Amino acid sequence: MSELENHPGAGRYAPSPSGDLHFGNLRTALIAWLMARSTGRDFRLRIEDIDTQRSSAASAQRQIEDLLSLGLDFDGVAVYQSDRFPAYERALAQLAAAGLVYECYCSRREIHEAARAPHLPPGSYPGTCRDMSAEQRQRRREDLQQQGRVPALRLRAEVDHFTIEDLIHGSYTGEVDDFVLRRGGNAGQGQDWAYNFAVVIDDGFQGIDQVVRGDDLLESAPRQGYLAELLGIEVPTYVHVPLVLNDQGQRLAKRDGAVTLAQLRENYSTTEILGMLAASLGYPEVDSAAGLLEVFDLRELSREPVVWSQPG
Structure with missing residues (x-):
């Protein structure tokens, strides 16, 4: 069975609640949702609040609401890394x-x-x-x-x-x-748990066998795959997608004031925003997550970074 056929398992999206989701975050979340749903997987959400000083419960709630408002539903309950420290202790002991x-x-x-x-x-x-x-x-x-x-x-x-x-x-x-x-x-x-450690344990806990994320994290995948193997956790199949850049060729980032969904909503409807996201995937005629699910094909996704600036 090819990877693109139906497959029992789960994909995931795992944002850090240090601010609101921007266009690049939403595009990656959309691809992760499309990959999971189009291959018969569950889609799970994890809130990566392992850095408790920078994380905010209010940000996490807004992120969940943003995803759901775009039609990116998830299965089960959101898992919070801040609740998982005992699991990390057990894996460390192992x-x-x-x-x-x-x-x-x-x-x-x-x-x-x-x-x-x-x-x-x-x-x-x-x-x-x-x-x-x-x-x-x-x-x-x-x-x-x-x-x-x-x-x-x-x-x-x-x-x-x-x-x-x-x-x-x-x-x-x-x-x-x-x-x-x-x-x-x-x-x-x-306890100050490292990202490379925590994500592997949490992916195993959530049954994740498909990881979609930005290609800036590609170099970390071999470390995580090796650790998963040591812990007896299935090494997932990865999908590292190109990043979204601003019109200066810089990666969109929360700290640099990248446009958030809430800011986009000041001037655009949800349908229009979904149309922007769909266009960034190569489907300018589509304006809903459900519509994208009918046409999305990873093989057609551009391998080059996407340059995006707010219309207007």
Whole structure:
């Protein structure tokens, strides 16, 4: 059975509730919904509020309302990452029992300076703390304790590359390093779970076997696929779609004031907004999610970034 035929399983959309959804977010959500519904999957929603300081319950509620108002319904209840910390603890214990977790005492500056070595890919962890002796670890742990800090926890990766399958990019092989599972920091700040860790556990919990998201996250997929394999979770099929750019060629972003759905509604009806979204997918004659479901074909989706600016 091909990936584009009916398939039991689930797709998902997983926004961070740090602001309202903008046009680029909505386009990705629409593609995720179309991919799930057109292949017979459930469509699930996850609110990625793992960063509790930047997340807002009000933003999460507005995001849910925005999706539903466009006809992007979801199955079951929305899952909130802030409710999932015990599950992350269990997964961490599973990895630790297999000898796949170690403490990292490095500061960001130390990692940055070590990662500048010519043999290391940009942004990769050089493994500074991986093979420390027990005595070295105790000294570094005590140093952090005196500063009121706790170490980060990293995955002891047993491979340096992993291959995932992507319906746009094909077989994609990317780097796997000893990435962070739980960040270090101030001892009193509580648990600070890393995105790459949490999303894998949550995808397994929600039965996700199809992940649609922006292609800026493609490089993280091999790490997540490898971690899923270690935890006995099905590695999903990925669909990393091109981003939406503004007329200066910059990625649309909340922090840069990208136009939100609420702002679009000041001048356009829901039907007109859906028409804009449909046109960005190559279907200018369609103006509803249900109508798109009848004609959408991933093979026809442009592989180039979409340049969009508010009409008018």
